[in-house]
Amino acid sequence: MKFADVILPLALPKNYTYAVPPEMEDAVQVGSRVAVQLGKQKKYTGIVKAVHGMAPLEYKTKPLLDVLDRDPVVYPNQLLLWQWLASYYMCTEGEVLNAALPAHLKLSSETLLLFNDAFGDDFTGLDDSEYLIAEALHIRKELRIEEVQLILDKSDVYSVIKKLIEKNVLLVYEELKEVYKEKKENYVQLHEHYAAEEQLAGLFNELGKAPKQMELLLAYLHLLKTQGSVLQSELLKKSGASAAQLKGLVDKNVVWIEKRTVDRVPGAGKADAQVDFVLSPAQEKALAELHHCFESKQVTLLHGITSSGKTQLYMKLIEEHVNSGKQVLYLLPEIALTAQIIRRLQKHFGKKIGIYHSRFSNNERVEIWNKVKTGELQIVLGARSSLLLPFRDLGLIILDEEHDASFKQQDPAPRYHARDSAIYYAGLFGAKVLLGSATPALESYFNAQQGKYGLVELTERFGGVAMPAIEIIDLKKEQAEKTMQENFTPQLRNAIGVSLADNKQVILFQNRRGYAPFLMCTTCGWIPNCQNCDVSLTYHRNQDKLQCHYCGTRYPYVHTCAACGSSNTLVPKNFGTEKIEDDLIQVFPKARIARMDMDAVRNKDSHNKMIQLLEQQGIDILVGTQMVVKGLDFDNVNLIGILSADSLLSFPDFRVNERAFQLMEQVAGRAGRRDGQGKVIIQASNTRHPILHFVTTHDYKGMYAAEVAERQRFGYPPFYRLLKITMKHKQQQVVEQAAHILSNWLRPHIGANLVGPAAPLVGRVRTYYLQEMLIKLPRDTKVIAQTKQLLREHFTKLQAEKQYRSVLIVPDVDPV
Ligand SMILES: Nc1ncnc2c1ncn2[C@@H]1O[C@H](COP(=O)(O)OP(=O)(O)OP(=O)(O)O)[C@@H](O)[C@H]1O
Numbered sequence: 001m002k003f004a005d006v007i008l009p010l011a012l013p014k015n016y017t018y019a020v021p022p023e024m025e026d027a028v029q030v031g032s033r034v035a036v037q038l039g040k041q042k043k044y045t046g047i048v049k050a051v052h053g054m055a056p057l058e059y060k061t062k063p064l065l066d067v068l069d070r071d072p073v074v075y076p077n078q079l080l081l082w083q084w085l086a087s088y089y090m091c092t093e094g095e096v097l098n099a100a101l102p103a104h105l106k107l108s109s110e111t112l113l114l115f116n117d118a119f120g121d122d123f124t125g126l127d128d129s130e131y132l133i134a135e136a137l138h139i140r141k142e143l144r145i146e147e148v149q150l151i152l153d154k155s156d157v158y159s160v161i162k163k164l165i166e167k168n169v170l171l172v173y174e175e176l177k178e179v180y181k182e183k184k185e186n187y188v189q190l191h192e193h194y195a196a197e198e199q200l201a202g203l204f205n206e207l208g209k210a211p212k213q214m215e216l217l218l219a220y221l222h223l224l225k226t227q228g229s230v231l232q233s234e235l236l237k238k239s240g241a242s243a244a245q246l247k248g249l250v251d252k253n254v255v256w257i258e259k260r261t262v263d264r265v266p267g268a269g270k271a272d273a274q275v276d277f278v279l280s281p282a283q284e285k286a287l288a289e290l291h292h293c294f295e296s297k298q299v300t301l302l303h304g305i306t307s308s309g310k311t312q313l314y315m316k317l318i319e320e321h322v323n324s325g326k327q328v329l330y331l332l333p334e335i336a337l338t339a340q341i342i343r344r345l346q347k348h349f350g351k352k353i354g355i356y357h358s359r360f361s362n363n364e365r366v367e368i369w370n371k372v373k374t375g376e377l378q379i380v381l382g383a384r385s386s387l388l389l390p391f392r393d394l395g396l397i398i399l400d401e402e403h404d405a406s407f408k409q410q411d412p413a414p415r416y417h418a419r420d421s422a423i424y425y426a427g428l429f430g431a432k433v434l435l436g437s438a439t440p441a442l443e444s445y446f447n448a449q450q451g452k453y454g455l456v457e458l459t460e461r462f463g464g465v466a467m468p469a470i471e472i473i474d475l476k477k478e479q480a481e482k483t484m485q486e487n488f489t490p491q492l493r494n495a496i497g498v499s500l501a502d503n504k505q506v507i508l509f510q511n512r513r514g515y516a517p518f519l520m521c522t523t524c525g526w527i528p529n530c531q532n533c534d535v536s537l538t539y540h541r542n543q544d545k546l547q548c549h550y551c552g553t554r555y556p557y558v559h560t561c562a563a564c565g566s567s568n569t570l571v572p573k574n575f576g577t578e579k580i581e582d583d584l585i586q587v588f589p590k591a592r593i594a595r596m597d598m599d600a601v602r603n604k605d606s607h608n609k610m611i612q613l614l615e616q617q618g619i620d621i622l623v624g625t626q627m628v629v630k631g632l633d634f635d636n637v638n639l640i641g642i643l644s645a646d647s648l649l650s651f652p653d654f655r656v657n658e659r660a661f662q663l664m665e666q667v668a669g670r671a672g673r674r675d676g677q678g679k680v681i682i683q684a685s686n687t688r689h690p691i692l693h694f695v696t697t698h699d700y701k702g703m704y705a706a707e708v709a710e711r712q713r714f715g716y717p718p719f720y721r722l723l724k725i726t727m728k729h730k731q732q733q734v735v736e737q738a739a740h741i742l743s744n745w746l747r748p749h750i751g752a753n754l755v756g757p758a759a760p761l762v763g764r765v766r767t768y769y770l771q772e773m774l775i776k777l778p779r780d781t782k783v784i785a786q787t788k789q790l791l792r793e794h795f796t797k798l799q800a801e802k803q804y805r806s807v808l809i810v811p812d813v814d815p816v
């Protein structure tokens, strides 16, 4: 008898073993999907993790209901990655599976099946079982899996359902909006008859009487010449003609329309890689050093200052790996994945490159998933989650902007860090990892210093452009002398004026969105808070609403103070990007001003459009949050303003200095990238903060040395590892008691390295009260593994107690 261990898409503490019925023995394979029953009612599809001959001792096995795939959907290396992620980040393999598989590869008994009206009612291509289900669906429009089982009078219905999905008869509800279908587009083709010059000339004569059709024809010929093929939609747009006018040409047998399947995944025309630029001598040297490092190290850190051309080096490395038949994964923070970087890469790698991030539809994800699996896509440019794609033969992972905190997943599990996970995953393939940044994470630079990673430094900007000059302006002094106009010092106002007069562009940075981070009653000091979270509400003037940035709830503007009853005494305090935008309009009424933050660019298109507008110099002044920082490359920006450095340097976190340095150095790096030296103006109240000194001198190493000494003194990363435990419950007393009990159990084992429990700064979020504990762990793999095991046991023990069963316990390994 054979048995299969199956990973189910649930947060189950362990995997279940099922018996393999003899008729499925040949079909069942590691990495294939199988349908199984869990408990009395529920059915799921899971993935086979192992096939073996050992019956479990603790329970009687149920049989597999069905094997869904002839070819496994994941490779053994994915299964190893899932296992590692679950164990290292303290979650279940089911949770990892859930994050990794695109929705259409998951089915469960809760799944609702719908009839696909587009299929019509021609059922001739279906076999008997398929026909029965299709007919039932056609009449009833939707069915649950149990109903399908009743109709067919058998339990193993998953293969029938799968076939019906493939034949486009049936839709799975989760994907209703975007079920996987090939995408078709209409292309216009000139009739062969007119390929010859004379015939075409004759046609022109004929159409002389029909000017619109003539325009259509001219537009067609132009598009054909420039693009090789002619999309109907583009032709109509370019010629300004209507569909009816185009139909006129079709009726005259001049052109015909062909429906073609097109790739959803955007890929520019060229099929071949062509990396045709020349590296500068400094870049050549760095490339040689990278090769040298990779001879002995799996991981190398490329520390290259802003605009030194790191991206060009990546492209050279990508080319080498692609030429040797390997796959390459290029990871970027989500918001940095803009049309700008995509275009830069597509220019050189054309169709070999695929893009993958969370804003993609399920359809697009499935397409990429399949092409990565077959190896057809050799390069993937993606955000964190593209690490979970089924690579076939990975040769290189590049992590650009590797210091970026968004490489760490927050919610839900797996709470993984793409950098560390990439290093593990690459190891399975014997692949290399390149970490790149102008401001590396302290942890990475430390590892490089220790010799664990290779280190290559690129210390000059491409084209010999100088680093921007940095000027710190004393906000206190200017405020005392009453020279401020809104939030601008005279120095910043002047500099903006000079840039505008020179037709240059300006970027202003402020790390808060909205109009004002909070309102305050001038009579009694009352501040409006969120009802679900212990946090003040941000004022958004454009919507005339107050908004909680923790749970997203919106509230109408308040005119009367809830504490003292005075009316119209609430005033905005502090300032966000919306306010700066408003101020700019007043101070520079003629300038073209735009704002880039999460409110202004909700979808990927508006974000890309704004970047494009900036590239084409349709914007004079851009004000934005972190978003304006990430990896952007503009020719004409020569001034950067940081409106308040204090707000970056004053929140309670041991990484605050590192983060502030990275942000300011990165945003400064957007200035003067092409010609002439750029300028950065930083407004600050505390002008003597040591970090400002390091920013002024672009002194990463100085910052590193100072910070690392502090970290060592206080026992923080990179010297210690951190593990944060957050506990949540709707009742404050329950969560406090639970945290107290858990910490009392843990303290004898962990001692002084257990900090807390205590309520975090924002002690209640989304109506849940929070308690946090921090565990500092020595960098010793064995101790770390033992501690995680200890925690797992005690979590289980706590949740076995009835009154604490509903307390949520969230472990976060290596929190950022
Ligand atoms: N060898 C080269 N040939 C042509 N152009 C280059 C070369 N190296 C760099 N450039 C150009 O210089 C600019 C800066 O390079 P790039 O964006 O790669 O820098 P970077 O190091 O990634 O900067 P950042 O860290 O600030 O994002 C880009 O416009 C790039 O096209």
Ligand SMILES: [Zn+2]
Pocket: 530, 531, 532, 533, 548, 549, 550, 551, 552, 553, 766
């Ligand atoms: Zn809230």
